Amino acid sequence: MSQFSCLTLLDTSIASLRDVVCDGSCRGKSGEECAHRTSLVYPYRGVFIRHVGKADTVAESNQVIFFNHGEDYRVSHPIEGGDACLEVQVDEAILSELAPKEQFRSGALALFKRPRRRIDPRAQALVALLRYSLHRGVAETLEAETLTLTLIRRSLGERTSHGAATTYGRAKLVDRAKLVLSGDLARRWTLAEVATEVGVSPVYLTQTFQQVEAMPLYRYQLRLRLARALDLLGSCRDLTALGLDLGFSSHSHFSASFKHAYGRTPAEFQRALHLR
Missing domain, CATH: 1.10.10.60 (Homeodomain-like)
Structure with missing residues (x-):
């Protein structure tokens, strides 16, 4: 079984950030898990595949992966080395303000239609900035919250991200x-x-x-x-x-x-x- 470590970097009424590292020692599909809150997951090291039903999503550092509230999933690691991700959660009302409505499922609050979006380099830099500054304790809460909202807005913006629509x-x-x-x-x-x-x-x-x-x-x-x-x-x-x-x-x-x-x-x- 793969080993996880989770470090909470920020936990306020606005946002929660966790640094999640998995060693990937279990290469096959994990046991079924369920997302208890909608999360935006930013892989910054390694690769994993998220399996939801028959749909598979390759998660790597050019993407943000959406884990929808109440959605069952499994994870596998096709490449040695495991993965590391920044997991971001914000209040659903705030998320609905930040995300274009067409990205959400019809009639659902903060449930994304697509499993991922490609982020741009500036969003990648924001992920690194948040990780490094919070790990070293050099970012004040107000700064970290503001940067988190900026990261989400950039990750979901039509001009600063890309949602693949394909077969x-x-x-x-x-x-x-x-x-x-x-x-x-x-x-x-x-x-x-x-x-x-x-x-x-x-x-x-x-x-x-x-x-x-x-x-x-x-x-x-x-x-x-x-x-x-x-x-x-x-x-x-x-x-x-x-x-x-x-x-x-x-x-x-x-x-x-x-x-x-x-x-x-x-x-x-x-x-x-x-x-x-």
Whole structure:
């Protein structure tokens, strides 16, 4: 059975944040669990699959996953290493103010239609900012609550997030490609190699991935690498080695890509959060 650790980072009348880590030692489906409150779950390390009925959702660092109140689910880990997530809960009335009404199920308060949305790099940076600042006790409650609401608003905004509307078959194909990329973030995959792993032609893979995620496959891989860098910055002392370990061609390539996504270089991000 997989081992969990849950650390409460914030618990107020406005928001509750928990840092949840699972070692993923159980690779098959977990026992059935039930969400007692609607939660927004932000994976920041590793990958898991959430199973609800016959629907499977690959959860990785480019996505926010919705766990609806009263919904039964199971979890599995197709890739070694487990996962770590920031779990966010807010009052349902507040959530209904933040989320566009069309994202909720008809007649339901704070029950999302879709299982996930793709978040943008600035939302990923907010997840890291909240985690680091609350772990180190440097964020006051008012700041943490405000940042949490900003994160949710950005994660649900039509301009700052993406909800894939596609067929079951295309979604499964894209999820298989995500698992291939997540299984070895540092590998410099060729399109033909990924297509072979997924079992389709390179042309069909590129077209389908673009249709589902509204971005090219290579850019999605870049965001996965950068999200992993965000996670590792707290313990990193050699940024050049970090970039090379994640598959970047040089420190300058890593630094420029990081700044383009998050608005700061890795070193500037570390200094801003007092990680060094």
